[in-house]
Amino acid sequence: MAVIKQKSRQTTSRPRADRWQRWRARLTSPLGKALVASFIVIATVFLGVFAYYYIQYEKVIDARMRGRIFNNASKIYANPRVIREGDPYTKGEIVSYLRRAGYAEQGEGEAKLGSYQNVRGGLEVMPGPESFHSPEGAVLRFADGKVEKIIATSNQQELAAYELEPQLVTALFEGEQRSKRRLISFPDIPKHMVDSVLAIEDRRFFEHAGINFFRLAEAAWIDFRQGQKGQGASTLTMQIARGFFLTPEKTIKRKLTEMLIAFELEQRFSKQQIFELYANSVYMGQRGSFTINGFGEAAQAYFGKDIKNVSVPEGALLAAIIQRPNYLNPYKNPERALERRNLVIEGMVDIGTLTQEEGDKAKATPLKLAAPNVEASDAPYFVDLVKEQLIQKYNERELNEQSYRIYTTLDPELQKAAAEAVESGIKGVDDQAKKLRTKRVKVGEGKSTKYETKVLPGPTPQVALIAMDPHTGEVLALVGGRNYGFSQLNHAVAKRPTGSIFKPFVYAAAVNSALTGAPPEAGQPVFTPATLVDDSPGTFTYGEQIYEPRNYKEEYHGMVTARYALAMSLNNATVRVAEMAGYDNVAALARDAGIKSAQGTPAVALGSYDATPIDMAGAYTVFANGGVRVSPMLVASVRNAKGDVIEDLQAEKRPVLDPRVSYVLTNMMEAVINSGTAAGVRGMGFSAPAAGKTGTSHDAWFAGYTSNLLCIVWVGYDDYSDLRLSGANTAAPIWAAFMKRAVAMPQYRNVRGFAAPSGVVTAQIDKLTGRLATPSCPDDFYAAFIAGTEPRDTCDHVADDRNLFQKMFGIGKTEPGSPPPVSNGQQQTAVGAQPAPQRPAEDPNKKKKGFFGKIFGAFGGGDKKPAATPSPTPTPAPGTTAPR
Numbered sequence: 001m002a003v004i005k006q007k008s009r010q011t012t013s014r015p016r017a018d019r020w021q022r023w024r025a026r027l028t029s030p031l032g033k034a035l036v037a038s039f040i041v042i043a044t045v046f047l048g049v050f051a052y053y054y055i056q057y058e059k060v061i062d063a064r065m066r067g068r069i070f071n072n073a074s075k076i077y078a079n080p081r082v083i084r085e086g087d088p089y090t091k092g093e094i095v096s097y098l099r100r101a102g103y104a105e106q107g108e109g110e111a112k113l114g115s116y117q118n119v120r121g122g123l124e125v126m127p128g129p130e131s132f133h134s135p136e137g138a139v140l141r142f143a144d145g146k147v148e149k150i151i152a153t154s155n156q157q158e159l160a161a162y163e164l165e166p167q168l169v170t171a172l173f174e175g176e177q178r179s180k181r182r183l184i185s186f187p188d189i190p191k192h193m194v195d196s197v198l199a200i201e202d203r204r205f206f207e208h209a210g211i212n213f214f215r216l217a218e219a220a221w222i223d224f225r226q227g228q229k230g231q232g233a234s235t236l237t238m239q240i241a242r243g244f245f246l247t248p249e250k251t252i253k254r255k256l257t258e259m260l261i262a263f264e265l266e267q268r269f270s271k272q273q274i275f276e277l278y279a280n281s282v283y284m285g286q287r288g289s290f291t292i293n294g295f296g297e298a299a300q301a302y303f304g305k306d307i308k309n310v311s312v313p314e315g316a317l318l319a320a321i322i323q324r325p326n327y328l329n330p331y332k333n334p335e336r337a338l339e340r341r342n343l344v345i346e347g348m349v350d351i352g353t354l355t356q357e358e359g360d361k362a363k364a365t366p367l368k369l370a371a372p373n374v375e376a377s378d379a380p381y382f383v384d385l386v387k388e389q390l391i392q393k394y395n396e397r398e399l400n401e402q403s404y405r406i407y408t409t410l411d412p413e414l415q416k417a418a419a420e421a422v423e424s425g426i427k428g429v430d431d432q433a434k435k436l437r438t439k440r441v442k443v444g445e446g447k448s449t450k451y452e453t454k455v456l457p458g459p460t461p462q463v464a465l466i467a468m469d470p471h472t473g474e475v476l477a478l479v480g481g482r483n484y485g486f487s488q489l490n491h492a493v494a495k496r497p498t499g500s501i502f503k504p505f506v507y508a509a510a511v512n513s514a515l516t517g518a519p520p521e522a523g524q525p526v527f528t529p530a531t532l533v534d535d536s537p538g539t540f541t542y543g544e545q546i547y548e549p550r551n552y553k554e555e556y557h558g559m560v561t562a563r564y565a566l567a568m569s570l571n572n573a574t575v576r577v578a579e580m581a582g583y584d585n586v587a588a589l590a591r592d593a594g595i596k597s598a599q600g601t602p603a604v605a606l607g608s609y610d611a612t613p614i615d616m617a618g619a620y621t622v623f624a625n626g627g628v629r630v631s632p633m634l635v636a637s638v639r640n641a642k643g644d645v646i647e648d649l650q651a652e653k654r655p656v657l658d659p660r661v662s663y664v665l666t667n668m669m670e671a672v673i674n675s676g677t678a679a680g681v682r683g684m685g686f687s688a689p690a691a692g693k694t695g696t697s698h699d700a701w702f703a704g705y706t707s708n709l710l711c712i713v714w715v716g717y718d719d720y721s722d723l724r725l726s727g728a729n730t731a732a733p734i735w736a737a738f739m740k741r742a743v744a745m746p747q748y749r750n751v752r753g754f755a756a757p758s759g760v761v762t763a764q765i766d767k768l769t770g771r772l773a774t775p776s777c778p779d780d781f782y783a784a785f786i787a788g789t790e791p792r793d794t795c796d797h798v799a800d801d802r803n804l805f806q807k808m809f810g811i812g813k814t815e816p817g818s819p820p821p822v823s824n825g826q827q828q829t830a831v832g833a834q835p836a837p838q839r840p841a842e843d844p845n846k847k848k849k850g851f852f853g854k855i856f857g858a859f860g861g862g863d864k865k866p867a868a869t870p871s872p873t874p875t876p877a878p879g880t881t882a883p884r
Contacts, residue, residue: 069277069280070181070183070280070281072183072400072401072402072403072641073171073172073399073400073401073403074171074172074390074399074400074402074403074404074405074406075168075170075171075172075403075404075405075406076168076169076170076171076172076383076386076406076408076410077132077166077167077168077169077405077406077407077408078166078167078168078169078408078410078411078412079166079407079408079409079410079411079474079476079636080132080133080163080164080165080166081097081163081164081166081167081747082161082162082163082164082747083140083147083150083161083162083163083164084147084150084160084161084746085147085148085149085150085160085161086146086147087146087147087746087747088145088146088746089142089145089146089147089746090142090145091118091122091123091140091142094123094125094140094164095116095123097164097167098114098116098125098164098165099306099309100167100168100305100306101113101114101164101165101166101167101168102114102165102168102306103115103116103125103128103165104116105117106126111128112128112129112130113127113128113130113131113165114126114127114128114131114165115128119139121141121142122139122140122141122142122149123139123140123142124137124138124139124140124153125137125138125139125140125162125164126153127165129643130642130643131165131643132165132166132405132407132637132639132643133163133165136152136153136154137152137153137154138150138151138152138153138159138162139151139153140162150162166407167412169378169379169383169408169410169412170300170378170379170383171297172383172387172399172400172406179290179291179292179293180287180290180291180292180293180297181280181292181293181294181296181297182294182296182297182299182300182307183280183294183296184276184279184280184294184295184296184307185276186272186273186275186276186279188296188307188308189275189276189279189295189307190307190308190310190315192312192315192348192353192354193295193307193310193315193318193319194275195348195351195353195354196312196315196316196318196319196344196345196347196348197236197275197278197319197322198236198351199319199344199347199348199350199351199353200319200320200322200323200343200344200347201236201239201319201322202235202236203347203351204235205235205236205237205271205275206271208235209263209266210235210237210238210259210262210263210265210266211235211237211238211259211262211263212235234258235262236274236275236278237262237265237266237274238258238259238261238262239278239282240262240265240274240277240278240281241257241258241259241261241262241265242254242258243281243282243283244281245261246258246261279294279295279296280293280294280295280296281293281294282294282295282322283325284297284298284301284318284321284322284325285298285301285321285325285326285329286325286326286329287301287374287378288374288378288380288483288484288485290374290378290380292325295307295318298318299314299318300370300377301370302314302317302318302330302369302370303368303369303370304370304371304377305370311365312345312354312358312362313341313345313362313363313365314368316341316342316344316345316348316362317330317337317341317344317367319344320337320340320341320343320344321337321340323340328340330367330369331369331372334367337367338367341367342363345359345362345363346359346363371416374484374485375415375418375419375422375423375479375484376415376416376419376420377412377416379410379412379415379477379478380484380488381478381479381480381481381484381488381490381492382408382410382415382475382477382478382480382634384480384488384490385478385480385490385492385493385634386406386408386634386635387399389634389635390406390635390638393647394638402640402641403640403641404638404639404640404641404646405638405639405640405641405643406635406637406638407635407636407637407638407639408634408635408636409469409474409475409476409633409634409635409636410475410476410477410478410634411476411477411747413745413747414467414476414477414742414745414748415476415477415478415479417477417738417741417742417745418465418467418477418478418479418738419479420737420741421465421734421735421737421738421741422463422465422479422482422734422738423482424737425463425730425733425734425737426461426463426482426715426734428730428733429461429463429715429725429730430460430461432725432729432730433458433461433723433725434455436724436725437455437456437457437458438453438454438455438456439453439454439456440452440453440454441453441454458721459717459718459719459721460482460717460718461482461715461716461717461723461730462481462482462487462489462491462715462716462717462718463479463481463482463491463713463714463715463734464479464480464481464490464491464492464494464613464712464713464714465477465478465479465492465613465711465712465713465714465734465735465738466478466492466613466614466617466632466711466712467709467710467711467738467742468617468621468632468709468710468711469708469709469710470620470621470624470625470630470705470708470709470710471624471625471630471708472630472633472651473618473621473630473631473632473633473651473652473653474633474636474651475614475617475632475633475634476709478492478614478634479492480492480493487718489718491613491714491716492612492613492614493612493613493614494612494613495597495610495611495612496610496611496612496613496699496714496716497607497608497609497610497697497698497699498595498607498609498610498611498616498695498697498701499606499607499695499696499697499698499699499700499701499727500569500606500607500693500694500695500696500697500701500727501607501616501693501694501695501701501702501703501712501727502590502595502598502604502605502606502607502609502695503566503569503574503605503606503607503693504566504623504665504668504669504693505586505589505590505593505595505619506574506577506578506581506586506604506605507562507566507574507577507665507668508589508622508623508657508661508662508665509578509581509582509585509586509589510527510531510562510577510578510580510581511527511528511529511661511664511665511786512581512585512589512657512658512661513526513527513581514526514527514528514661514786514788514789515658515660515661515786526789527562527577527580527581528562528664528783528785528786528789528790528791529561529562529563529664529667529668529765529783529784529785530561530562530563530763530765530770530771530783530785530790530791531561531562531770532559532560532561532562532769532770533559533560533561533562533565533570533573533576533577534558534559534572534573534576535551535556535557535558535559535560535565535570535572535573536556536558536572537550537551537556537572538572538575538576540575540579540602542583542601542602545601547575547601547602547603549571549572549575549602549605549606550571550572551570551571551572552569552571552696552726556570556572557570557573560573561765561767561770562577562668563668563671563765563781563783564671564767565577566668566669566671566672566676566693567668567671567672567675567676567677568676568677569672569676569677569693569694569696571605571606574605574606575602575605575606577605578602578604578605579602582600583600583601583602583604583605584600585600586598586600586604586605587599587600587601587604588600589656589657590604590609590619592629592654592656593618593619593622593629593656594611594615594618594619594629594631595609595611595615595616595619596611596615597609597610597611606697607695607697608697613712613713613714614632614712616701616703616712617632617703617710617711617712618630618631618632620703620705620710620712621710622656622657622662623657623662623665623666623669623691623705624666624691624705624710625662626659626662626663626757627655627656627657627658627659627661627662628653628654628655628656629653629654629655629656630651630652630653631651631652631653632651633649633650633651635649636648636649637649659757660757660759660760660786660787661786663754663756663757663760663784664760664784664785664786666691666754667691667754667783667784668783668784669691669692669693669704670689670690670691670754671781672691672692672693672694673690673691673692673704676694677694677726677727677728678692678693678694678702678704678728678732680728680729680732680733680736681704681732681733681735681736681739684733684736684737684740685736685740686736686739686740686743688706688739688743688751689706689707689751689752689753689754690704690705690706690739690751691704691705691754692704692705692732692735694726694727694728694731694732695727695731696725696726696727696728698716698720698721698722698723699714699715699716699717699723700714700715700716700723700725700726700727700729700730700731701713701714701715701727701731702727702728702731702732702734702735704735704739706739706743706748706751707751707752707753707754707755708748708750708751709739709742709743709748709751711735711738711739711742713731713732713734713735713738714731715727715730715731715734756784759786759787760784760785760786760787761784761785761787761790762782762783762784762785763782763783763785763790763791764780764781764782765780765781765782765783765791766779766780766794766795767779767780767781768795769795770791771791771793771794771795772790772791772792772793772794772795773794773795774794774795774796776795776796777794777795777796
C-alpha cells in the first residue's frame with residue numbers, strides 16, 4: 001500500500017515538473033525574454049507614473065489641507081432677548097430659544113455657551129464660559145403661560161428682568177463667491193443624518209478604501225450600453241476629491257485622478273474625518289444671492305434649525321437634494337424634493353437603519369420648511385452694513401478667518417416682522433404703480449382702429465425700512481430692498497430727497513423761537529401750534545431766485561393753525577413758517593439732527609435736500625427722545641472666538657432741542673396720525689399712541705414712532721423717476737403693518753402715551769381763531785404749549801362797544817378783537833398774512849331778522865360756525881411734484 005502511494009506521488013509530480021519545464025523554456029526563449037522585459041518595463045513605467053502623480057497630488061493635498069481647511073468666518077449674533085416678569089412665555093418657548101442660541105440640556109455634553117435644566121416649577125439657565133454674559137444664572141418660574149418670577153441663582157434675589165443668550169443670525173459670507181457655511185463636527189451630526197446620506201450616496205462608505213470597484217464596474221457597463229457618460233459611481237471620498245481638488249467634468253482622466261486622490265485621502269484620514277469634511281463642503285443650493293455649503297448652513301436655511309435638531313424626514317431631505325440642489329430645491333420644486341426624500345427613506349429601510357414602520361411614518365410627514373424670506377431670517381442688508389462698518393476697523397482676512405463673534409443690535413423677531421410687512425406692503429405699491437401705467441392705447445388705422453388696455457413699461461418700486469430704539473440708538477430691524485436676491489443695493493443707506501418728513505424740523509425751529517427771548521426775525525410773534533399761518537399761493541425770493549411752491553393737488557386752505565398746517569402737510573404754509581423762523585435756523589437745526597445736506601434756502605422747508613433713511617431715523621430721535629439725538633448703531637460688541645471682549649460700542653448722544661420743544665412737535669405729529677394725512681394707519685388697525693409724518697415728493701416716505709420704537713419707511717424708484725404715489729398710500733401702510741406686528745410682541749407691547757416734560761401745558765384751542773376755545777366755539781382741538789406761550793384770550797373775546805340794550809337783545813355788530821398777547825408781550829398774530837380771520841360773513845341775500853327775530857334768535861335758527869375739518873387723504877395727481 002505504501003509503495004502504491006509513493007508511486008502515485010511520483011506520478012502526479014511528474015506532469016507538474018513537465019509544465020514548469022515547458023514554461024521555463026518559453027520564458028527563456030527569445031520571445032519569452034522579450035515578453036518579460038516588456039512587462040517589467042510597463043510595470044516600471046506604471047509604477048513610476050503612479051509614484052509621480054501620487055507625490056504630485058500628495059503635495060496638492062498637503063497644500064489644501066494644511067492649516068485651516070475652511071475659512072472660519074466671523075459670526076453675527078442678535079441682540080440679547082430680555083425676559084421680564086409677566087411676559088407671555090412658556091417654558092417650552094424659552095427652551096426652544098436657548099437651543100437655537102446654542103445651549104444644551106444639562107448632561108447632553110459640553111456646552112461652552114451654556115446649558116439649562118428643568119427644576120421644580122421652572123427652568124434654570126446656566127451661562128457657560130464663552131457666554132455673552134457674565135456667568136450669572138437664573139431660575140425662571142412659569143404660571144398660566146407667563147413668566148411668574150425670575151430669581152438669581154447666586155443670591156436668590158428676585159429680578160425684574162433677565163437677558164438670555166443672543167442667537168446666531170448668520171456668518172459673514174466668504175469673499176466674492178458670497179458663500180455661507182456653518183462648520184460642524186462629526187459628533188454634531190445625528191446618526192440618522194449620516195445613515196440617510198450613506199443610503200443614497202455611498203452605502204459601503206465604511207467598508208471600501210475610497211473606491212467602490214463593484215459600483216464602478218456597474219456604472220462603466222451602463223455607460224457602455226447607453227453610449228454616454230451618465231453614471232458617476234463616485235464614493236463620498238471621490239466626491240470630496242472632485243470638489244476640493246478637481247473640476248466637475250466627466251472624463252476618464254479626471255475619474256482616474258479622482259480615484260488616486262480618494263485613495264490618498266483614505267490613507268491619511270479616518271472615515272469620521274472624511275465624512276465631516278464632506279458634511280462641511282457639499283454644495284446644498286442657493287438662498288437669495290448666497291451659496292449654501294455644508295449641512296450646518298443647509299439645516300438653518302431650509303429648516304431654521306441647528307443640525308443637531310433635524311428630524312429623520314428633514315435629514316432625509318438634506319440627503320436627497322445633494323444630487324441636484326437647484327433642480328430639487330424644495331421651495332421651487334416641492335414635489336420633486338418630496339419624491340427624492342422618500343426614495344432616501346426607502347434606502348434607509350433597505351440598509352436596516354430604519355424599520356418599515358419608521359420609514360412609513362417618515363414618508364407620511366409633509367415638507368416643513370422655514371419661511372423662504374431671506375430678509376426675515378438672515379437680515380442680509382443689515383449684515384452687509386455691519387460688514388462695511390467692521391472693515392473700516394478690521395481687515396477682511398481677520399473677519400473671514402478669526403471666527404470673531406459680532407454681537408449686533410438686531411432683534412430677529414422684529415426683523416421677521418419687518419420683512420413680512422415689506423413683502424406684503426410692496427405688493428400694494430406694485431398694484432398702484434401698475435394702475436397708473438395702465439392706459440387705453442389706440443391700435444390700427446382707419447376702419448380697423450380700436451382701443452386696447454395696456455400696461456406701459458416702467459421701473460420696479462423699491463423699499464427700505466429701518467426700526468430702532470429711539471432711546472438707545474439700537475437698530476433693531478433693517479430691510480434695504482424688496483428682494484435681496486434681485487438687488488443687493490441697500491436703499492437704507494441711499495441718499496434721497498426727504499420730502500415732507502422734513503417739515504417737523506421747520507416747525508421745531510419756529511417753536512424754538514419761544515425760548516430765545518426774541519424770535520429769529522425781528523417783529524415776528526412767538527410761534528406756537530395755535531399760530532395762524534397763511535396757506536394761500538405765494539412767491540418767495542432768495543437772492544435772485546424766485547421760489548413758487550405748490551400745494552398737493554393745488555388745494556389751498558387760507559388761514560389755518562400751525563398744527564393743522566403740519567397735520568395736513570400744507571406746503572405754502574410751511575414755507576411761510578420757515579421764512580419766519582429763518583431758513584438758516586431751519587437748516588442749522590436739521591444739520592444738528594444729522595441731515596447734513598440741508599442748506600438755508602426756501603427749498604429746505606419742503607425737504608428738497610438728500611438724506612438716507614437711516615439718517616432720517618437718527619434725526620427723528622430728536623423728537624422721540626426728548627430733544628437728544630442718538631446715532632443709529634448696529635454693532636454692540638466685538639469678541640474673539642473664546643468670547644473675550646475686543647471692543648464694546650455705545651451710541652453717540654447729543655442734545656439738539658429743548659425737551660419742551662421736542663414734546664410740542666411730538667404732540668403736533670400725533671395729530672398727523674389721528675386726524676391728518678396719516679389718519680389711514682388708524683383705519684388699518686394700529687391704535688397705539690404714536691406720532692409721525694407722511695412724505696411725498698418724487699419718493700414716498702413715512703416716519704413715525706411710539707414711546708419705545710421708531711420706524712422709517714421709504715418707497716421709490718432706483719432711477720429717481722417720480723413715483724406719483726403719496727406716502728400716505730404707500731409707505732404708511734407698510735409702517736402700520738410693521739408696527740401692528742411689533743406692538744403685539746412682549747418686548748414692544750408696553751407702549752405708553754408720550755410724557756410731557758415740566759414746563760409744558762395743554763390747552764383747548766379754537767380751530768378758526770387759534771384762541772382758547774369755549775362752548776360757543778365747539779370746533780376745537782387740544783394742543784401742547786411751552787408754558788407762557790399759550791393763548792390768553794378766548795375765541796369769543798372780542799371788543800364790544802354796544803350799549804346795554806343792544807347787548808341784551810343782540811342788536812348791532814361786533815368786530816373781532818386783536819390777537820391775544822403772549823407772555824413776552826408779543827402778539828399771537830398770523831404768519832405771512834394780514835389780519836386775524838373774521839367770523840363767516842353774513843349772506844347778503846339772506847332775509848334779515850326783525851326786532852323780535854333778534855330777540856328770539858338765541859333760541860334757535862341762528863347761523864352756526866362752519867367746522868374746519870381735515871380733508872381726507874388725497875390720491876396723487878399725475879405729474880405732481882409738490883411734497884406732502
